[in-house]
Amino acid sequence: MSAVLAEQREPRNGAGSVTGIEVTATFPGQEPLLTPVALDFLAGLHRRFETSRKARLAARRERQAFFDAGGLPDFRADTAALRAGDWRVAPIPAALQGRRVEITGPVDPKMVINALNSGANCYMADFEDSTAPTWANLVAGQQALRQAVAGTLEYTAPAVAGTPGKHYALKPFEQQAVLLVRPRGWHLDEKHVRIDGAPMSGSLFDLGLFAFHNARALAAKDRGPYFYLPKLQSMEEAVLWNDVLDHVERALGLPAGQLKVTVLIETLPAVFEMDEILHALRGRIVGLNCGRWDYVFSYIKTFRRHRDKVLPERGQVTMTQPFLRAYSELLIQTCHKRGAHAMGGMAAQIPISGDADANAAALAKVRADKLREVTAGHDGTWVAHPALIPLAREVFDERMPTPHQQHVKREEVVVTRDDLIKPSLGTITRRGFENNVEVCVRYLAAWLDGNGCVPIHWLMEDAATAEIARTQLWQWLHSDGLHLDDGSEVDFALLERALINLPAKLTDRLQMPGGSRVAEAIGLLDRLTHADTLEDFLTLPAYKRLS
Template sequence: MQVTYEVLRGHSGVQLAPIQNPKFREVLTHEAVHFVVELARAYDTRRQHLLWARQRRQAELDNGTMLDFLKETESIRNREWRVPPAPADLQDRRVEITGPAGDRKMVINALNSGAKVFMADFEDANSPTWANSLMGQLNLRDAIRGNITYISPEGKHYELAANPATLIVRPRGWHMVEKHVLVDGQPVPASLFDFGLYFFHNAKELRERGSGPYFYLPKLESHREARLWNDVFTFAEHYLSVPVGTIRATVLIETIPAAFEMDEILYELGPHATGLNCGRWDYIFSYIKKHRTRPEAVLPDRSLVTMTTDMMRNYSKLAIKTCHKRGAHAIGGMAAQIPIKNDAVANQNALTKVRVDKEREATDGHDGTWVAHPGLVPVAMEVFDRMMPQPNQLDKQLDDFQITNFDLLTPPNGPITEAGVRTNVRVGLEYIEAWLQGSGAVPINNLMEDAATAEISRAQLWQWVRHQSQTTDTGSCITTSYVRRILDEELLQLRAHFGEDYRSRLFEAAATLLWDLITQESFEDFLTTRGYQLLV
């Protein structure tokens, strides 16, 4: 959508989109915006060079190069070194809950959920509308100061309980921009916008309260990208005159290139490193994206690419081994299941899946795990309390675990079914529609879907069409016409389900975007960058 701007007085070369809610000006102060501008001018050129490096690497992969551990950084992997000890409130991270920062009620519920950590998300679980991005900053500012409240339309009152979860913030990835702020005619990097506003307003307050500015870093593809974050952090600490190392960061290993640079990523973050997380859904998406041209890399139905497959289990255990060797925490992946209120049997089955998944993580040596719903916190907590009575498992070394690049790159076998195709189409439609409406975390088929799972859905459809895959149950060739038929059938079902309300929804726009992503010759790196052009 076209954005109009107003020149920010006192800031040469800076323009802001109109601010509808006067409360937003409390976070978009002149001083805070100046800090974001300083970050953008200092680091955006390097960010763009790193994005170009991603494209060069992709071209090499398209031409047959295989990912492998880097020879030029072998000395870092072989050398003895450790990250600094975690702060007191990050020593025990056994259960972490995630949710969008822009949803005030959800922020309160997550902080009160009983989880040790709440990851407030400006990225995959957050549709980055201008209002969501600014409301997220307001919500977190108020939560840190203990005065966040919310009254529902039904009149129910929500407020922060005693002993809330430790707060970690996930800014958007290096690939995103914040189009509502222009610096010298260019949109600011969304990562620096999210990080900058949060750090500027809250770093000193957090320190006074015995905590600190903690971050999750998404979608890194190389240790050089971690080095950029380290330089940003150091700059920010000097800017606000807080000690270097005040900021602590956990990196999501959710791209396949990053899996080969775990040691190097921790090393480059230096005094700011604290751990790695197995972002399993984006990792599957990244595997498809990076091997887009290779028919031997075609994956089966999404439901079959679980953490028990060799490819995924090896990646998870490598994260544990790497982290514990360096004194860093290894956090497990997301349980996407959500409680099912009206079906006791289905609900019990869902909880059993979560319990088994968390038992595997705790047994392997993870120091904590992720859930997407407060109702799953007790399940995950029971598992880690039972299997990890100590605050973490840093003493659990996996010295005998040895792998090669093929152990991370060999895909699991399994069928591609018509139900799998249909599920991907339906998830793509429903998620993109909700995202365009401003919701980034969407319950679909009793699973909490976010941008990462939607990326898997559209990427698999593109991959199956590109490589002329066949369904094993019906023997159908997955062509564009085959997918179009299913897409039209799913749209008809949605139209019937919503009735007159269908007209107020954005399913037609979602279908157009999804169809473009599936059928275009080149693979779109992120659906969110395309979708962002449509957001108001």
């Protein structure tokens, strides 16, 4: 019997739990979300798929060991016939035919309302890179999305100096952006929910709880539900996601293929398996996305032991670099051949107040980036700030009069393995090194304080951009013979000076997000950077410190 058709009458095993399931944290109002039947549904996902998830994570470690030993990623020989085959993904639903501007951000109530009201075509509600996964953030986010789907979400900001706070409410449904939800990646646990003594997958918790409460309501509105799937590294991981989504549909009594997904191609191994990922999810996938910042992070992590693959400072690693242009153009060609959307990436700039010239320069960078994407053949793009939506829409409207560009086949594109792995040329400046240190510390301090999306120097930093800075520092410091452009050696003394001097530079530390945790963030970055082995994700050790 479907989980939504019958309340399970299992005995309680402590507050907020049923047999074999323990919820170790509380947040006001979580009971309507974490009902016995909802927990039983989540437990079913865990018990069915946890072994497969662990196997896929083990496969990642084995592949990385191959790269660390000098191996290189490449297109798979065992799937050559699949890449050469003539097949297409299932038809794209009407609500996702036009996706020219998408906005993304965390899942707090104010953000959810502003994003849905923003005028963007779609809003990706992000439980991953822009949300610090405190229990409070996760539950409040699920509550906000459930209320948004029901059309009842409202928010009033706190009063300031006796002045009532601003009230926020949703526009009518037909004026809202189409909702897509991004769960956490396969590598992340949800430590607050333990099933049979083990922590649950963060991916299955986020997607499962949202689907349990909202899938049928969204299906009735012809709005999916729709999801973004992050950080896949292989076809087999896509197969696992497809199996999970099949299970969810059966358990909730939904038609096969009702749950639709877009996959972020944001790891270097995945770019060599885009056809395979599309094929594995062909009954429900609607597109791939150029998750550029995580992709650069993955490039560094994949080649962390390759001295000939060291990238310059992150400000020089732009999408006009040959290896990133090859990635973008191959994604467009692959998607359009298979009848899927090829989504562009994030513009991290945010409007600069109080400096008209600097603001104009920032907007010019955004315009150039969006013009590059639409000219190349992308079907839509991302922005991080609502103020950038009109600019991005203007660029795409001017060059893309149709809802998408699947007719732009890019058949002239020829991309080889070497095109995708050849590093960009450039330098490491003292300013660039110190900026990486500052971004890491400031972002990590904010994340530890519960804030996963942080404006720093007029860029919207999330976990992906912070990871570029962190992995670059580790690789630079563990690669012998690197020098700054002024001739100074890149060594741990350089790092130590940057860490010691940083607090004095943060003159607004008490006002900035996570200001009280700067010392903790400095200590954690120092330990991670000195470690002999690069930590796969900054959020893994940092998560242990979250409540």
